[in-house]
Amino acid sequence: NAVYLPATTVGKLLLSAYQESLEIVQAALEPSRQRRSTPISPKNVFTFFRQTEPETQEISRAAEIFQTTLQVLKNRAKHMEPALLSWDDVELIAELSQCPPETHSTICQHSHLNKYRSISGLCNNRENPRWGAVNIPLIRWLPAEYEDGEREPKGWNRGQLYNGFQLPLPREVSTKILRSSSKQEDEVYSEILVEWGQYIDHDITLTPQSTGSAAFWTGFECLTTCENMHPCFPILETAETGEQGCMPFFRSSPACLDNHSSEIGVSVLQRQQMNSITSFIDASVVYGTTPKLESHLRDLSGLNGKLAINDQFKDPKGRPFLPNVATLPSACLQGPAGERVECFSAGDSRVNEGLPLTSLHTLWLREHNRIAEALKLINDHWSPETIYQETRKIIGALHQIITMRDYVPKIIGSESYEHYIGTYGGYDPTTNPSASNVFATAAFRFGHATIPPILRRLNESFKEHEHFPDLRLQNTFFNPWRIVKEGGIEPVLRGAIGAAAKTVSADMLLTEELTERLVVLNMQQHMDLASLNLQRGRDHALPGYNDWRGFCGLTPIKTLDDFKEVVRDYNIAEKIFEIYKHPDNIDVWLGGLVEHFLAGSRTGPLFACLIGKQMKALRDGDRFWWEAEGMFSQQQKVELLKASLSQIICENTNIREVLPDSFMFRKYPSDYIPCEHIPSMNFEAWREEKSQDLKQCGTPREIKNGDFILSSMTGKLVALYSCYHGFKLKGAAAIVCEGNQWNGQPPQCTGI
Ligand code: HEM
Ligand SMILES: *[C@@H]1O[C@H](CO)[C@@H](O)[C@H](O)[C@H]1NC(C)=O
Ligand SMILES: *[C@@H]1O[C@H](CO)[C@@H](O)[C@H](O)[C@H]1NC(C)=O
Numbered sequence: 001n002a003v004y005l006p007a008t009t010v011g012k013l014l015l016s017a018y019q020e021s022l023e024i025v026q027a028a029l030e031p032s033r034q035r036r037s038t039p040i041s042p043k044n045v046f047t048f049f050r051q052t053e054p055e056t057q058e059i060s061r062a063a064e065i066f067q068t069t070l071q072v073l074k075n076r077a078k079h080m081e082p083a084l085l086s087w088d089d090v091e092l093i094a095e096l097s098q099c100p101p102e103t104h105s106t107i108c109q110h111s112h113l114n115k116y117r118s119i120s121g122l123c124n125n126r127e128n129p130r131w132g133a134v135n136i137p138l139i140r141w142l143p144a145e146y147e148d149g150e151r152e153p154k155g156w157n158r159g160q161l162y163n164g165f166q167l168p169l170p171r172e173v174s175t176k177i178l179r180s181s182s183k184q185e186d187e188v189y190s191e192i193l194v195e196w197g198q199y200i201d202h203d204i205t206l207t208p209q210s211t212g213s214a215a216f217w218t219g220f221e222c223l224t225t226c227e228n229m230h231p232c233f234p235i236l237e238t239a240e241t242g243e244q245g246c247m248p249f250f251r252s253s254p255a256c257l258d259n260h261s262s263e264i265g266v267s268v269l270q271r272q273q274m275n276s277i278t279s280f281i282d283a284s285v286v287y288g289t290t291p292k293l294e295s296h297l298r299d300l301s302g303l304n305g306k307l308a309i310n311d312q313f314k315d316p317k318g319r320p321f322l323p324n325v326a327t328l329p330s331a332c333l334q335g336p337a338g339e340r341v342e343c344f345s346a347g348d349s350r351v352n353e354g355l356p357l358t359s360l361h362t363l364w365l366r367e368h369n370r371i372a373e374a375l376k377l378i379n380d381h382w383s384p385e386t387i388y389q390e391t392r393k394i395i396g397a398l399h400q401i402i403t404m405r406d407y408v409p410k411i412i413g414s415e416s417y418e419h420y421i422g423t424y425g426g427y428d429p430t431t432n433p434s435a436s437n438v439f440a441t442a443a444f445r446f447g448h449a450t451i452p453p454i455l456r457r458l459n460e461s462f463k464e465h466e467h468f469p470d471l472r473l474q475n476t477f478f479n480p481w482r483i484v485k486e487g488g489i490e491p492v493l494r495g496a497i498g499a500a501a502k503t504v505s506a507d508m509l510l511t512e513e514l515t516e517r518l519v520v521l522n523m524q525q526h527m528d529l530a531s532l533n534l535q536r537g538r539d540h541a542l543p544g545y546n547d548w549r550g551f552c553g554l555t556p557i558k559t560l561d562d563f564k565e566v567v568r569d570y571n572i573a574e575k576i577f578e579i580y581k582h583p584d585n586i587d588v589w590l591g592g593l594v595e596h597f598l599a600g601s602r603t604g605p606l607f608a609c610l611i612g613k614q615m616k617a618l619r620d621g622d623r624f625w626w627e628a629e630g631m632f633s634q635q636q637k638v639e640l641l642k643a644s645l646s647q648i649i650c651e652n653t654n655i656r657e658v659l660p661d662s663f664m665f666r667k668y669p670s671d672y673i674p675c676e677h678i679p680s681m682n683f684e685a686w687r688e689e690k691s692q693d694l695k696q697c698g699t700p701r702e703i704k705n706g707d708f709i710l711s712s713m714t715g716k717l718v719a720l721y722s723c724y725h726g727f728k729l730k731g732a733a734a735i736v737c738e739g740n741q742w743n744g745q746p747p748q749c750t751g752i
Pocket of ligand 2: 087102
């Protein structure tokens with residue numbers, strides 16, 4: 001409560017603080033906003049790599065204003081600590097900042113009609129519509145530990161001590177502990193296990209970074225400054241650094257005020273970070289998370305329920321590639337000669353980051369179009385929208401099956417799987433399926449230590465390709481031309497299924513290709529993924545390694561001997577103790593990474609716990625989980641379970657021999673079998689006879705710029721119309737089959 005000041009004064013103070021912060025944020029954002037409308041130059045590959053949707057940018061901006069207002073208030077009037085503000089005042093600031101209003105569960109009233117997931121994830125949980133949806137805060141399983149309690153990252157003020165010691169510089173930790181010139185082979189799994197990890201992560205989290213490139217308070221450019229100035233939090237080379245002695249780092253964008261963000265009693269005023277995509281394993285990586293992107297990715301004019309394909313290039317066998325991004329010329333790197341190959345677009349903006357990732361995206365584009373064709377053959381009476389949605393539903397289920405059945409148990413081990421995830425017990429509306437901060441920022445980044453320095457490209461006999469040889473990793477970033485001009489996705493996919501994965505070992509963590517030569521930003525400097533991960537954890541104020549061990553019920557590390565037991569590499573344990581000086585100070589990503597694997601897993605006990613808990617939440621809290629009641633018929637489930645990554649590779653590429661489980665590694669040709677022997681789905685299980693009602697009422701009328709789906713979930717046959725993005729629905733969205741006729745006229749979709 002605002003104790004000292006009469007209400008009018010508080011109001012004035014709030015308003016003027018808001019106005020000041022608006023100016024600060026606008027000054028910082030305007031230049032980058034203008035830049036966005038012009039083609040992106042290679043200089044901005046960094047922002048491009050994680051380009052977020054306009055909706056996300058608006059919310060980021062609102063959240064920056066909200067946060068800045070709190071800061072201004074704090075600086076202005078010492079007795080006006082934001083903590084003393086009344087809830088109404090805080091809500092007023094949020095409203096002034098244009099943070100989205102609270103979403104009431106009433107908006108989900110009619111969502112029982114919706115047979116399919118919404119594109120934004122909204123109303124998956126009817127009581128808490130925003131759970132798992134786009135642009136909500138990453139949830140906290142433990143409260144944040146900011147240096148000032150509310151918003152300054154750990155390590156922001158160099159003098160600050162933790163348990164009596166300064167935190168070591170991320171770059172120092174990276175060079176002394178994480179950087180490695182060699183990687184050890186995994187004898188059991190293939191490289192595609194690593195690639196699937198990145199791919200599925202891009203279905204679950206995307207943490208947007210501050211959109212402005214200029215620091216708010218001073219106008220410095222984050223790209224050039226080595227000082228900590230919001231939102232710049234540069235990665236210093238050494239403690240005594242000159243102007244050239246740092247790598248640029250943008251803080252993650254703050255989140256708007258959200259009452260549901262805090263599971264536990266953390267201050268609502270603490271800075272939170274956002275997940276700008278749906279957390280659900282819902283193939284958002286294929287379809288996008290906004291209506292605009294979704295419609296850009298669809299082949300709407302084809303009236304066939306398919307996804308759009310590249311209209312310029314096809315692979316040597318005539319198979320399609322992903323469509324280009326909308327804004328040309330794009331920032332992707334170009335080959336030595338010949339025509340330009342633009343960046344691809346897909347449901348996730350990071351699609352061009354690497355060749356295996358792009359190949360997986362391409363695979364799913366083709367699989368969607370293959371299934372859409374099969375369903376159309378079987379159900380000729382389905383509308384294009386029905387074909388699209390039914391296919392999307394199957395593709396979503398396949399992402400869930402491959403992840404939960406084939407991927408997760410290999411990563412955390414069957415014992416942890418049993419312990420943290422267990423058998424499916426049906427949809428649980430009290431489980432919050434949102435992505436947690438520690439999962440996105442630390443635990444699931446375990447995969448960064450499994451990335452090989454060399455990308456293999458293999459020919460039909462799974463030998464190094466005679467025309468397209470192996471590549472150093474640094475030559476694979478943002479290089480879509482290597483797919484288009486160098487034999488399609490097959491050489492890369494064969495390399496991914498035909499070569500052994502790399503494994504994490506405490507003394508061989510991240511390859512130098514990533515710590516010294518990461519291209520995210522095509523600048524003079526290369527980036528360091530290890531430092532980015534550590535700095536990101538501090539930016540998000542994640543509690544330390546020991547706190548998380550406690551969270552997972554593991555014994556805390558008190559002494560070097562404790563640590564040696566957990567790490568089992570004495571040398572590394574000693575080095576980490578030497579650099580961090582106190583076990584509580586160890587960054588959670590590093591601590592989790594060096595833990596000795598549990599038997600039959602690829603993670604130590606801490607990451608197994610954190611990944612296991614997240615996966616369980618993503619499954620149990622998803623109303624549209626493929627095994628949930630009413631989602632698929634028994635027969636359909638049997639068919640879905642026949643699917644595998646191997647089958648999807650067989651169906652959509654020129655690869656003719658695979659292992660039944662592509663995540664396993666065998667040296668070709670041992671145990672490889674012809675594609676004809678890999679089980680495949682039979683879509684007969686989706687055959688739908690016209691219902692009696694439909695026969696009587698007749699097929700509902702088609703409309704321009706929109707389409708309908710049929711639903712009989714309420715007992716009556718309903719035709720539910722929707723308009724394509726950019727059109728507005730006029731009239732009633734639903735018509736009902738009553739008696740022998742539709743009870744009204746279909747709506748119209750008019751241009752806005
Ligand atoms: C060549 C392969 C890869 C490259 C170049 C790469 C690069 C990156 C970069 C640059 C970031 C942003 C770092 C930051 O600024 O905080 C990132 C984030 C992340 N990466 Fe990777 N990565 C790769 C593979 C993987 C794999 C195999 C996994 C998991 C198995 C993974 C999991 C993640 C996760 C969870 C994030 C956080 C995503 C978010 O919430 O925004 N990555 N990666
Ligand atoms: C949000 O939380 C605050 C403080 O905990 C509470 O006073 C307020 O009623 C909540 N608002 C809603 C809409 O739940
Ligand atoms: C694949 O490449 C190897 C040499 O790297 C060669 O011996 C073999 O004949 C090639 N196989 C095919 C099918 O082209």
